[in-house]
Each structure stands twice: as C-alpha cells, then as structure tokens.
Amino acid sequence: MRHVDSFEIQPPTPPSHNGVPRSAWARARRRVSRWHRPYTAALLLLDFAAVVLADWIAQEAFGQARAGFYNAQADPTWFYTVVFLLVPLGWVVALWGNRAYDRRYLGLGPEEYKRVIRGGVAVTATVSFVAFATKTDLSRYTVGFALAGALVLVLLFRISARFVLHRIRGRAGHAGHRMVLVGTLPECLEVYVAVTRNPSAGLVPVAIHITDGYAAARGIQTPVPVYAGRDVLALVREVGGDTIAVCGSASAEPGELRRLAWQLEGSGVDLVVAPQLTDIAGPRVHIRPIEGLPLLHVEEPTLSGPALLAKNLMDRVAAGLGLLLLVPVFLAIGLAIRLSDPGPVFFRQPRVGHEGRTFRVWKFRTMYVNAEERLAGLVDQNETDGMLFKMKQDPRVFPVGRFLRASSLDELPQLINVLWGEMSLVGPRPLPADDGDFLGDVRRRLLVRPGMTGLWQVSGRSDLSWDEAVRLDLYYVDNWSLAYDLSILWRTVGVVLARKGAY
Numbered sequence: 001m002r003h004v005d006s007f008e009i010q011p012p013t014p015p016s017h018n019g020v021p022r023s024a025w026a027r028a029r030r031r032v033s034r035w036h037r038p039y040t041a042a043l044l045l046l047d048f049a050a051v052v053l054a055d056w057i058a059q060e061a062f063g064q065a066r067a068g069f070y071n072a073q074a075d076p077t078w079f080y081t082v083v084f085l086l087v088p089l090g091w092v093v094a095l096w097g098n099r100a101y102d103r104r105y106l107g108l109g110p111e112e113y114k115r116v117i118r119g120g121v122a123v124t125a126t127v128s129f130v131a132f133a134t135k136t137d138l139s140r141y142t143v144g145f146a147l148a149g150a151l152v153l154v155l156l157f158r159i160s161a162r163f164v165l166h167r168i169r170g171r172a173g174h175a176g177h178r179m180v181l182v183g184t185l186p187e188c189l190e191v192y193v194a195v196t197r198n199p200s201a202g203l204v205p206v207a208i209h210i211t212d213g214y215a216a217a218r219g220i221q222t223p224v225p226v227y228a229g230r231d232v233l234a235l236v237r238e239v240g241g242d243t244i245a246v247c248g249s250a251s252a253e254p255g256e257l258r259r260l261a262w263q264l265e266g267s268g269v270d271l272v273v274a275p276q277l278t279d280i281a282g283p284r285v286h287i288r289p290i291e292g293l294p295l296l297h298v299e300e301p302t303l304s305g306p307a308l309l310a311k312n313l314m315d316r317v318a319a320g321l322g323l324l325l326l327v328p329v330f331l332a333i334g335l336a337i338r339l340s341d342p343g344p345v346f347f348r349q350p351r352v353g354h355e356g357r358t359f360r361v362w363k364f365r366t367m368y369v370n371a372e373e374r375l376a377g378l379v380d381q382n383e384t385d386g387m388l389f390k391m392k393q394d395p396r397v398f399p400v401g402r403f404l405r406a407s408s409l410d411e412l413p414q415l416i417n418v419l420w421g422e423m424s425l426v427g428p429r430p431l432p433a434d435d436g437d438f439l440g441d442v443r444r445r446l447l448v449r450p451g452m453t454g455l456w457q458v459s460g461r462s463d464l465s466w467d468e469a470v471r472l473d474l475y476y477v478d479n480w481s482l483a484y485d486l487s488i489l490w491r492t493v494g495v496v497l498a499r500k501g502a503y
Helices: 036-061 077-097 111-134 140-172 185-196 232-239 248-252 256-264 306-325 327-340 371-381 399-407 414-419 440-447 466-479 482-498
Strands: 177-183 203-210 226-228 243-247 270-274 285-290 293-298 346-352 358-364 424-426 451-453
Touching (some): 036 077, 077 111, 077 140, 177 185, 177 232, 177 270, 185 203, 185 248, 185 270, 243 256, 306 424, 327 399, 440 466
Parallel strands (some): 424 451
Antiparallel strands (some): 285 293, 346 358
16 A cells, blocks of 8 residues: 655646547557457457357258258358358357447456347348248258357357456456546545456556545555646556546536547547446446436336246246255265264254345254354454354364365255245345344345345355445345346356355
8 A cells, every 4th residue: 555645746738639520531549458459359260160160060960951052962162161151250240240349348247248149149030031031941950059059159168268368367467457547536446446346357547646636645545656736648658557537526527528538539548437326237327318418327226026026936946956956965964964063964043034034044054063152252253344253263163064164065955945935046145133233224135035145155255344245235136137146156156166255
C-alpha cells in the first residue's frame, strides 16, 4: 500500500480534440490493448478445426453421409469441398456475424457462449433452407449429428481457450487491460476492489486520477499511485495504460464525459464507465435513451414466477437422482465414520432457511462426539469473523472428517434437505439458528432457500470474511437466474477438486 503524501500538481493540458469530426479517410490509431488479436486468431482456427472434426466424425459414423452429393462412381471432390471447407467457413462467418469474436465478450461471462449458440442456430437454419431450396437429399441423422457435434466442440474448444487465457492472466498478469481510474478517491478505490477481486477478468488498475483535489487523498493508503491535476490522456500514456475507467459521480458531470470521449478519439485508448450501481448484474440493467440521455433502468429481482418453479423442479429431480446414485458412497462414508469414532453417522443442526423458517440440516459427522463440549475452550482461537466459528486445524475434527470436509463430501446428505424443499442446490449458505438476529441487510438473504453451494463457496468459502460472504449472498439473491445457477454449479466442481477454502 502507498501513502499519498505529496503530488506534483500540473495545470490541466487543453484537450487534444474539440469534437470536430475527423476526415472520413483518416485512419484511426490501433488500439493500445492488443491481447485480443492473437486470441481471436486462435479462436478462428479452433472454431474451424472443431467444425471439421465434427463433420469428419459424422461422415465416419454414418454411411449415408455422402447422400445428395455424389454416388459411388462420381468424383468426391465437391462433397469434400462442401463438408471440410465451405461448411466450416460458413460456421466462422455465422459466428462472426453474431459477434462471437467481439473482444468485449471474450474471456469472461456467458455472453460469448450465448453468441456461439446463436451462430449455431443460424447455421442450422441456413443449411435447412439451402437443402430445401435446392431439393438436396441429405441424411437427417448425419446433418443433425454434424451440426450438434460442431456446436458442442466449438463450445468445448472455447472453454479450453478461456481456461488458458485465465491461467495467463492469473499467473503472469498479461493479456489484460491496464486501467487508469478517474473519479473521487472513495469511488476509485471501490472500483479497484471490484475489478481486482477476479484476476481472470484481466482488468489491472495501474493509477488513480482523483477529481476531488489533493486534500482528499492526503495520508490515505492506496494500492496504486494517485495523481491530481493532470491531463488524463497524457497520464495514461505515462503509466502505460490502455483503458480509462470513469468512476461514479465523475461520469455524471455535464459535458465532461463527452469531452473526454472526444479527446480519446484516434488515441487507441478505451473508455469505460463504472456507474454508482454496485452488485447489480447486467441482465437487470437496461439502457433506455431519452432525447440523448442514456437512462439506466434497473429491473426488480426475480423472486417468483415460472423461473423459480423451474428452479424448484430442477432441485427436486437432481436431489432425488443424486440420492439414488450415491447410495454406495453414503454406505462407504458411513462405515468410515463409525470406524473413526463411535457415534452417529449424521450430524443434524438447526439452521435458518427460507423466510426465517428453522430446519435441521443433514451432514456427515466430521467431529468427535464431544465436540460441542470442547467448543467453549476454543472460542478464542476462532479464525473468522461474523457468525461462524472456523479453525484450519480444529482438534475436534477426526482424520476421516478432515478429508470429508476438504472434499466437501460431508455436505452430500444435504440432498435430503433439497428433496424436502428446505434447501436448494444453489443459494446462500445456511447459517446456524442460534448465531445472530438476522437483522438489516443480512435478513434479505432469507428471501430464497439456502443452497448446498453458492457464490460464497466458489469464491473462497472459509477464506472469506463475514462481510464479504454476506455481500456475495446478497448479490446472489438480487441477481439469480437458472443460467447463473448452472454457472455456479460448474464452478463448484473446480473449487471442490482444488479444495479451496475448505476446512
């Protein structure tokens, strides 16, 4: 952390651009941030290869793959040209047309995958129309397998490419955007915390330019250098940045944001705006321009309706199937627990659930039978804040129980709570009924059923502070969706395998 004790305050430099339109023939400068160029080229090759592979598998799997193109005596050149060149090129064009290579959607979030699926639908519609218009006799099984296989392979290849990109961003700090934050110091620090919370996003703040003057930052610790009274574009070039992030109230100053956008024209520097709407997911925010004024319309959270019914149905079905399939695992774990410490196999504790109703959660017992009596002597060694007691080396946990906790196998019996409708597969974590009053913001987490997994688990679990865990739970309550649940379930697999924050 840096102490801000002094500034070199310089008079503002007049903007280099006054909004006068440039010549239509003038060539804009290339963007300073260029990580997306080789990444996009790699995606183009991967997408083409995925379609070729899917077509080859379909041809090998179905003997009638060549129907409609040529018979056994004809020249196969046209067939191979269509299948291994024109169709893959058609896929690439469809993906490009659906902006699946747009740098704004690459590397993070589900939007990239949504656009890939739209591209797949477009290819399917085009193939169907062409076959109908030309009366080409195609094998439905072959074409269907090729199209579906191509879509699956393209998605898998892109997931793999994103994984590599995240590894590069997490380890080397490359392939990202070097940002200069502009605004008041509290607003800039809030944005700094938000964008650095997830290194895989590739947003790296390198400097802060405060708009509220030198006195506002005197003696305050900051993670990056702080500047005041500087020309923003000159500062960006000085610190090697490629993106300017206008934070909070700075974006609301009349005319200032527009003039800054003019100044950046042709500079190759990106401009982003971080409004004062925090912890609200993109699907809830819609831009509605009124007479040149872009209004941000924030939708209400979806806490009822068909989506919630679908979520409940998915929970019950998945829990029922899971309990049937996991019977051998339950028996093996129960035997290991009984051999480790005589006593019950399951541990049941009162928890607070949906709308404040209390229920008893099912878990495999991981502690010795006298764990509750020994808790009073360990309170001073609590390693977390808030409502929960956690110790990385809790002496009350027996060896098998330590393994069950690290692998999260101790939580499998909660499928019983999910089947009974007391819990959900994804949701806020259930808290003990005797550890707090659930007043204020914390009570809002009771609007949905607690979950076996959730944002708190995929974001660090026991390594998180109480305030951070509550923030994540409230974010989930306000922004949940079926797609978001599936995303959290997918991320849970990796977190469990890595045993991150489990003790």
